[in-house]
Amino acid sequence: MNVTPLRRAPPDRCSPRLLALATLLALGARAAAAAAAPPGAPAPTGPGAEEERPPLLQLPGGVRPVRYALDLEVVPAREDGIRGRAEIAVVLERPLARIWLHARDLAVSEVTVEQAGGERVPGRLTQVHPSGVARLDLPRAVGPGPATIRLAWSAPWGPTGAGSFRAREGDDLYASTQFEAVEARRAFPCFDEPRFKTPFEVTLTVPAGLVAISNAPERGSEPAAGGLRRVRYSATRPIPTYLVFWTVGPYDVVDAPAPPNEIRRTPLPVRYVVPRRRAADVAFAREAGQALLPELERWFGTPFPYPKLDHIALPGFPLAMENPGAISYVESALLFDARRQGPDERRWIADTMAHEMSHHWFGDLVTLPWWTEIWLNESFAQWMGTRAVQRWQPSWGADVAAVRGTTRAMRQDELAATRAILKPLARIEEVEGQFDAMSYQKGAALLGMIERWVGEVPFRDGVRRYLAAHEDGTGSTDALLAEISAAAGRDVAGPFRTFLSQPGVPRVEAAVACEASGARVRLRQARALPRGSAVPAGGAWRIPVCLRYEAAGAVRERCTLLEEAEGTLALPEGCPAWLMPDAGAAGYYAWALPPADLARLRARGLARLGTLERLSFARAVAAAARAGALPYADAMDALTALARDPRPEVAAAPIEALEHAHDWLVAPADRPAVEAVARRLYRPVLARLGWSARPGESGAVRDLRGRVVRLLAVTGRDPGVRREAARRGAAYAGMADGKLHPEAVDPELVAIALAVAVQDLGRPAFDAVLARARSASDLATRERLLPALAAADDPDLARRFAAVVAGDELPLLERVGAVLDLHAVRGDPAFAARRLALLAENVDAWAAGLPPFMAARLPAIASGACSGEDAARVEALFAGRAAALPGVEPMVARAVEQIRLCAAGREADAGPASAWFARAAARDAPVRRGTPR
Ligand SMILES: [Zn+2]
CATH class of the missing domain: 2.60.40.1910 (Immunoglobulin-like)
Structure with a gap:
């Protein structure tokens, strides 16, 4: 999975203060863990003892699924959800009258268990815990030996991005699934743990005119009553429940088979599946897919492990997910329109595709045994994704983005509220917290460190041996490290473990x-x-x-x-x-x-x-x-010298420190000195770069231009830059003719140009931006427009933005994203307070409407704050909301600690910062004379 946020964290705005939802994350909630129910799978203390206690963490032994046949009726227009029938072939290891499994909020109408050659025994299924732990009771014991569990049920639609859910795009309805980590149980009764890998044979009954896709290739279809069509799919290779997938909707489908290569002797059926009328926007994804898939096959030394691959852009979906043979993507991670989007977004698509395809080997073919080891999946996909994109397009800066990712991970890992990568789960509610910077960026950095130490070939050979030894089954951290150690001829496991089993940098x-x-x-x-x-x-x-x-x-x-x-x-x-x-x-x-x-x-x-x-x-x-x-002065001397660096990635390095000094460190009366230094350092940069990208210019240069314009406009208060930004923003938003004009501003500058237009031109600009956001048909455009509304200084306009956020005219995920992105617009105390206020006003509605993994990350919205009072406010806001936001405690702990540490740093640095900027600005005095502020 790629826990992309509502929108990705722009790679350059990467201080934890500016992180988007997804990279913000969990550690273990110790207090909550202490109070939690006992973990599952205890050693039985007497006959039948383990059957009595609900296994809230892991299922007990005694029964093992070996094959599922799922027969589902998925009609997006139906309000009450999906209907299903299942046959689950299991092996009972001993006679059982009670079978524990998972079913969450399902209305189960039939349950029987039939032993091979025996009669069908009717049973009763009872959900015993909100997390979906369920009990199947039989009037008498069945087993040992093979048996079949048959069930019929209906499942309501889940929140977008969790379980079986719907999304609307214009007048079109799409139905789809997202099951990682523990959401398959919302759609069908199952043994919902990654160690249970079985073939799945899926049949979907869907409206005849809609496209239906599942993990495996279609085997055949026939008409069904009521204008429906029954589509049968081949059985999958063994997969766990969290990787099962289907989607139904009015998609457009683009065929683009991958030709054979020296590793794969036959073509692979590949399709790009997109919301209606968006087929033109997959041109870049096709190019990336054609290049990256063979790159991965060569590295792994084996062909893509599944018989077909669909890349699917799901409307309204906030993630990317490696369902074998059917990868689902947030629209912005697959669709690209060169007129509206920049190289940064193009690289993001390549990164995400490479990440999700890598999972087909690492995660899908060889699966983690339990969620504690999720780093195995994510670190590897993250590391491999970077590597593949770097090899394909060395100038795109995938390696730079990875170093920035490591920096983000280190900022989290400095906290008391971080976690060890291999921290055991105490409660299943903590599972979403595992998808954090530790599992992704820290783990990827560790793999890179080990590879550099042992050498590329031994590292690769160790991974290949691990995959070969565990294919279609599960692998563990121990097994992987043992194979790399063997291939490298030295103990890799020992050093590696010191980074995996303890927190910190x-x-x-x-x-x-x-x-x-x-x-x-x-x-x-x-x-x-x-x-x-x-x-x-x-x-x-x-x-x-x-x-x-x-x-x-x-x-x-x-x-x-x-x-x-x-x-x-x-x-x-x-x-x-x-x-x-x-x-x-x-x-690391x-x-x-x-x-x-x-x-x-x-x-x-x-x-x-x-x-x-x-x-x-x-x-x-x-x-x-x-x-x-x-000392602060030495650090600033060293950092600001980098502004002259010939490499754009490095030249951007001082910007965050300037913004922080302006917004939080110096007294308001001393801000002009910071503004003067920002202008002195970066006006020459903008003069060199100009306002528009030149043909063939690198993504890094374009990215630097975006950051410099933002710095000069917001932190530098540069009147000339603000005038030009507002002019271009007004043109983009069509203030004159009511039409969107993507050609008026480079994609990297749109957000800041719109924000300055709203600030400096007021209501007419606000109205134009809002009107374009309402009518924009693509997420990439709405993502640029909405946060600009938040930039308004005018209290009336701020109230109107608050009403947009609280209203339901625009999708919930995008409204929450706009609040998060307030930071991309301005990070000063007034705006931090505004973010907190919007969070406080909406937290309950958002908690109810967001998928659990996103709801738990809501405290991240507060992370830009930097005072003791703000820390206390955040604590108070979430106190008592843990029940409504499962897994939120560690996120609150982290947000609060970050705010407190920021406040402590402010106290120490405020004086030295004022002194340093006063000196630096004075050095600049001759240049500044005569320059209007
Ligand atoms: Zn992933």
Whole structure:
């Protein structure tokens, strides 16, 4: 799954303050866990004991499903949901009169159990817990041996994105499913755990004119009564319930079979399935799919494991999901319109497609045994997706996006409220919290670190051996690490485990000692903690550390395994000119140098580092400042020097620090100094870039342009930039002619241009933007328009935006997204307060209407705040709402801790920030003279 938010986090606005819903996440709720019901699968204490206690976490042993036949009537226009019949072939390991399974909010009308060669025994199915744990009671024991459970039921539509649900696009209705993690039980009775992999034979009865798709290829169809059609699908390879999928709707279908290659000898049927009239928008996805699938097949060394592949853009769907043979996507992760969208969104599509296709090997073919190990699925797909896109389009910056993802993960992992990747689940309600930056970005970074340490080929061979050994079954962390260790000829599992089984980011301090006897680097490790953290120091990792340095006339790399609190590494070439402790930016650690070594690196080494390494430099400087280990002034000197960097990715690195200083650190009276520094640093950049992309310009340049315009317009209060932004925003929104004009602004600049137009031109701009949002037929356009409405300073317009958010004219997911995106528009205290107020006003309605995994992430909306009072407000808001928002406690803990840490950093940095900007602005005085504010 790719837990994309309502909208993806723009890769560059990646501080945790600006994170979109999805990357915000969970840790374990200790208090709640202590109070939770006992986990399932206890050792029986006496005959029948395990049959008595509802297994709230995992099902007990005794019965194992081996095959499902699902016969479902899916009619999108029907208000009351779907109807189904199932035959579940099971093996009873002993005589049982009670079978535990899952069924959530289903109206079950028939239940029988029939032993092979025996009679049908009628039973009764009772749901015993809101999470869907159910009990099938029989009048007498059945088994041991094979048996068939037959059921008939109806299931109401679930919330969009959970279970069996509907979405509306214009006048069209689509019915679809999303079952990860524990939502299959909302659609059919089942043994809803990933370790149970069986073939599924699905039959769908649907309106005759609609397209119907499931995991397996269609085997045949025939007309059915009432204008319906019965479509039969082949049996799948063994899959778990969370990967079962179907969708029914008025889709357009584009055939694009994948030709054979040196790994796959036959063509693979591939189709792009899109909402009606959007077929033209799959051109880019086709190109990406054609390139990325063979890339994956070559790496894995085996053909795509399933007999067909459909890529499906689901209207109203907020995720992307790796259902074998039928990947479902949020519309923005598959459809691309070059007139309205930018390279950033194009790369996002490629990333997502590569991620979901990778899952077909890692997750689908070999599945996690239990949700504790979800990192196996997600880290690997994340790492592999980046790798495949990087290989296909090296200039698109997939590697840069991955480094930024690691930075985000580290920001979360510094918190007390983070979690170990392998933290056991205490309650099933915690499962959604597993889909977080730990499972995705941290795990992906760890895989990259290990690959760099052991080498590409041994790493790949270990993964191939693991997949071959467990295909169509389940694999575990232990099994994977054992195979990589075997292929690499060294113990990978030991070091890796220190990162998987404990939370936190290690900090590696490196210091060069040059003596007559030679040069040595002394390494020390400790847990990286921000100022104000309540986490006790401690933690010990076994860390593959790779150093970059220049010695004896060449830039070199040397790696070691830091296994103790301290270690040394000899540099045989003699005293280095400079040293940087994170070669390739592949380490999952924060790093630090003594002042003299840092100064040498800045003066002599930075220009010799790669782009990713310079980003690692910026991250290390920011982390050291956050920890209080580097004075604010030194950090700002080092960061702002990067604004002149020739690589656009690096030149953008200081922007977040400028915005934060302006919005939160300096007193309002001192803001003009920050504004002046922002203008001095980035006006020349915008002058060089211009307002429009040039043909062939890279995505990174376009991305930098977007960030610079935003910085100059919002933080820099640059009058010329604001005038031009407002002019273009007004043209885009069609203030003159009532029509949308995508050609008026580059896609990267639309959001900020519209926001400035709404702020500076007021009501007419607001009305135009709202009118275009109401009539826009595509999500990409609405995503740009809606947040701009939030930018209004005028209290009347702010009230109208609040009414749009609370109303039901636009889809709920998009309204919540607009509130989240308020940050993309402006991050100052007034807007943080507005976000909090909107959250408080709407939290109950949203809790009721959002799918559970999104509802649990609502506290993320508060994460841009930065004061003790705000932290208390967020705590109070969610106190008492845990029952309505299952899994919310860890998200609240994280949001509150982030706000408190931000407040602590403010207290420490406010004075030094005012002083630094006053000095920096004074240096700028001759330039500024005569420049209107
Ligand atoms: Zn995934």
